[in-house]
Amino acid sequence: MKQIKVLGPGCPKCKTTYNNVLEALKQTGIEAEVTKIDDIEEMMKYNVLTTPVLMIDDKIVVKGRVADVNEIKKILLQ
């Protein structure tokens, strides 16, 4: 099962990313464990500079911007 993490301190952009991930999973029917990391101290362990960050299986795929549902679907289906 894929591990998906959304990093962001809880700003609107991070929430949008998180919801887009859920929507993309629903549409593709892929099962994944989605975690939202909003604690900044925790976030800094991943060495990120800009949020929101989307990680799949501990690899950063999108950072500093909101990924839309289609883009996440494409990444998931790769």
Next chain:
Amino acid sequence: MFDWLQHFADWLIYTVLGISAQSHLGEALNFFVLDTIKIFILLMFITLLMGIINSYFPIEKVRNFLTKRKWYGLDYFVASLFGTITPFCSCSSVPLFIGFVKGGIPLGVTLAFLISSPLVDAVTVAMFIGMFGWKTTLIYVVSGIILSMVAGFILGKMKLEPLMTDWVKELLKDKKMADKEQDEMHLSIYQRFPAIIKESIGIVKGVSLYIIGGIAIGGLMHGFIPTGFFEAYISKENPFAVPIAVLVGVPMYSNTAAILPIMQVLVSKGIPLGTAIAFSMAVVGLSIPEGLLLKKVMSTKMLLIFFAVVATCIIISGYLFNIIL
């Protein structure tokens, strides 16, 4: 450059809608149509331009660039300059702060970047060109960069490192970098272009309501406030006008999209341009929500020093603007 647009607005309001050019309503509507279209064209163009520049200099590259060599003070300039082209959501300021300082960038340089980034951004530049023209925009951008450099330099000299919060100090003690640079999948500029366009549209969409609201209020004021109305109260000679404008602006949290259209009207009705710019800088550069975010990495004392130094620099530049402009 926008003459055709003025003709269009005249035609639409005075001919098509048949509202008299002499009436308050006609004047206000004309102003609204003209400014709204102009601003949206500029906004789309400038966010695209900045998006392209930014895709060549993503924030990680800026950090590497700043840490790679000794800069002998020039790093304040580089950080302030890159701050202007690097957009980031204000909630990124904490990760950025830590990432920069942990990467070995001096605290003052990091703060210079954090000051310049919200002060000069694509939306602000587009609004300034649309509202005040190229010359004033250039003065704003250059002084925004200088202000960030100076404030960053002063803060750097104050040796505020011990005033950072404990967990940040702990984090910095651990010298080894968390892990190697994790990079987004590498794409060529052509492959990135759709994402850049999407991002621009997103930015424009995000501020569009503020712009329309700001211009609508501005349009109403434009039609109804008599010219020279404010001159009696706020003149260049009043030494307290600039500090009061800045102190009122600091706690306010808004974006330039909403504020500048109103500023433009106030200026046309007699408020000195320098005072208005200082107020705008205070509103976008410093705010209570930003302070609350930074509180995570700065002790209250450091945060107060940070705000005080930046506010003082804005007040000084407000006086300078009033002399130059």
